[in-house]
Each structure stands twice: as structure tokens, then as C-alpha cells.
Amino acid sequence: xxxxxxxGGGLVQPGGSLILSCAASGFALEYYSIGWFRQAPGKERxxxxxxxxxxxxxxxxxxxxxxxxxARDNAKNMVYLEMNNLKPEDTAIYxxxxxxxxxxxxxxxxxxxxxxxxGTQVTVSS
Numbered sequence: 001x002x003x004x005x006x007x008g009g010g011l012v013q014p015g016g017s018l019i020l021s022c023a024a025s026g027f028a029l030e031y032y033s034i035g036w037f038r039q040a041p042g043k044e045r046x047x048x049x050x051x052x053x054x055x056x057x058x059x060x061x062x063x064x065x066x067x068x069x070x071a072r073d074n075a076k077n078m079v080y081l082e083m084n085n086l087k088p089e090d091t092a093i094y095x096x097x098x099x100x101x102x103x104x105x106x107x108x109x110x111x112x113x114x115x116x117x118x119g120t121q122v123t124v125s126s
Contacts, residue, residue, distance in 0.1 A: 009120030047108025
């Protein structure tokens with residue numbers, strides 16, 4: 001059974017940092033592109049970042065570029081999202097997902113991913 005489990009969320013003050021982790025079981029992440037998504041209350045789930053099988057990252061929009069970094073560790077079957085200079089508008093449930101894309105590509109569209117984790121809450125507040 002393919003499973004993804006996110007961890008690392010929590011409460012952080014504005015300007016703080018968190019590293020989210022996405023652990024896979026039942027399949028090898030190295031054969032999938034991985035996306036990070038978030039969903040704030042009352043809003044649709046939106047793409048944050050993704051990474052291709054060959055470790056090419058992509059970020060969705062200027063709001064996270066330069067603040068968030070995605071990385072994968074195939075040996076540990078993990079993907080990470082480092083988030084710096086967090087802002088209150090980053091508050092959301094964060095999800096990781098695995099999808100099948102071409103080796104060099106990934107997508108921040110939630111419709112292109114097949115396997116999802118249950119999410120981890122990130123709250124940015126003073």
C-alpha cells in the first residue's frame with residue numbers, strides 16, 4: 001500500500017522557519033515527482049513547490065520563491081520542504097503528493113498527483 005506521511009508542522013512566529021518532511025512507504029519516491037501543496041481555511045488547495053525525478057525544483061508563484069526550498073533524499077525515501085521567513089499568510093495544512101511526470105519535469109497542479117498524505121498543520125502567528 002502506497003502511503004505518504006507528512007510531519008514537521010507546528011506553530012511558529014512570523015519570520016521563523018520550519019522544515020516539513022514527507023516520508024513514503026510502500027513505494028520508492030525516486031520514481032515519482034513530488035509536490036507540496038497547502039490549503040488554508042476556506043480556500044482551495046494550491047501548489048507550493050514540486051521536484052522532478054532528476055531533482056529539478058519548481059516553485060509556484062513569487063510568494064514562496066526565495067523563502068521555500070524543496071529537496072529529496074532518495075536513500076531515505078523522503079522529501080523535504082524548508083520554509084524560511086514565514087508569514088501569517090503561509091498558515092495552512094501542508095500536503096505532499098506523488099505523481100507520474102516525465103523524468104525532468106514536475107507540476108504544481110493538484111490534479112496531476114495520484115498519492116497524497118494526510119497533511120500537517122503550519123500556523124504562523126505571534
